[in-house]
Structures are given as structure tokens and as C-alpha cells.
Amino acid sequence: MRIFVTGKPGVGKTTLALRAWERFKGDARIAGFVTEEVRERGRRVGFRIRALDTGEEGWLARVGKGDVMVGRYAVNLEDLERVGVSALRRALNSELAIVDEIGAMEMKSRAFAEALDELLRSDVPLLATVHRRFAHQFRNYGELYTLTIENRENLTLEILEKLQQHLGR
Numbered sequence: 001m002r003i004f005v006t007g008k009p010g011v012g013k014t015t016l017a018l019r020a021w022e023r024f025k026g027d028a029r030i031a032g033f034v035t036e037e038v039r040e041r042g043r044r045v046g047f048r049i050r051a052l053d054t055g056e057e058g059w060l061a062r063v064g065k066g067d068v069m070v071g072r073y074a075v076n077l078e079d080l081e082r083v084g085v086s087a088l089r090r091a092l093n094s095e096l097a098i099v100d101e102i103g104a105m106e107m108k109s110r111a112f113a114e115a116l117d118e119l120l121r122s123d124v125p126l127l128a129t130v131h132r133r134f135a136h137q138f139r140n141y142g143e144l145y146t147l148t149i150e151n152r153e154n155l156t157l158e159i160l161e162k163l164q165q166h167l168g169r
Contacts, residue, residue, distance in 0.1 A: 002126040002142025006135035012152045013129035017100040031091035032098035051087040088115035103131030
């Protein structure tokens with residue numbers, strides 16, 4: 001089973017991923033990561049990446065200049081690969097993989113793309129959030145949901161229920 005969730009920024013994709021983690025972490029082996037925005041004085045200055053199973057953290061990207069850019073953000077490939085790619089590899093031996101998010105920053109890493117491809121070819125159940133520009137690429141890999149402000153609570157409950165049924169818990 002593979003569930004992909006897309007939607008506009010701020011609609012609740014990361015919150016959904018974290019709710020799944022909280023709901024099943026005591027009952028199932030879960031691996032993966034979440035990315036969360038970092039704000040200073042009300043302005044977004046970057047994104048942190050955190051492995052769900054180990055708690056390891058790093059900077060995914062920060063406002064500034066760097067070798068690898070996405071918009072105004074310098075992508076930190078070292079932390080992405082140390083935290084995110086390692087989490088994807090551990091997810092191959094889990095009962096549920098949670099990937100938040102698949103987007104332009106993450107896909108700047110060849111190692112990330114390769115680890116994601118390996119995960120997609122595996123039988124590990126997957127909950128992934130996908131940047132809306134990449135969503136069409138995942139239609140054939142599983143169920144694709146679009147989260148909105150209006151449907152996010154009901155859709156979150158529906159997805160958690162599907163995961164619970166699949167995990168048998």
C-alpha cells in the first residue's frame with residue numbers, strides 16, 4: 001500500500017505525517033523523516049529535516065547562497081543525505097515508511113532519488129507527502145490524495161484508518 005498526499009503549502013501535509021507517526025510508532029516499526037519550516041521573526045528562513053526513528057536532525061535548506069539552490073534556498077545535500085537518505089534506507093526494513101516530503105529540494109540529491117526509487121520498488125507500505133509540482137509522477141505508484149483546508153481533517157482520519165487496517169492494528 002502506498003499513499004501519496006499533495007496540497008498547497010501550509011495545508012497540513014507534515015501534520016498528517018506526524019499524526020501517522022504518533023498513532024503507530026508504538027505498534028509498528030516505522031522509519032522515515034519529516035521536514036519542518038524554520039521561522040525567525042515571522043519569516044521562513046529554512047527547513048529542518050528530522051529522522052522519525054532516530055531523532056537525528058539537520059538543515060535541509062536555508063535562505064542564502066550555496067552550490068545547490070531551489071529558489072532562494074541553499075540546499076544542504078550533506079544533511080539531506082546524512083538524515084534523509086539514511087532514513088529511507090532504514091525504511092526498507094520497516095513496517096511503514098513515512099516520507100515528508102518529496103519535492104525539488106530533496107530531488108537535488110541523486111542519492112535521495114536512488115533511495116526513494118528503491119523504496120518504491122519494495123513492498124514496504126508508504127505514506128509520502130509530495131510537492132504539488134511532483135504529484136503527477138506518483139499517480140501510478142499508489143493512491144494520490146489532495147489535501148485542502150476544507151478536507152484535511154476528514155482526509156487525515158480516512159488515511160489513518162487505511163493505514164491502521166493495512167497494519168492490522
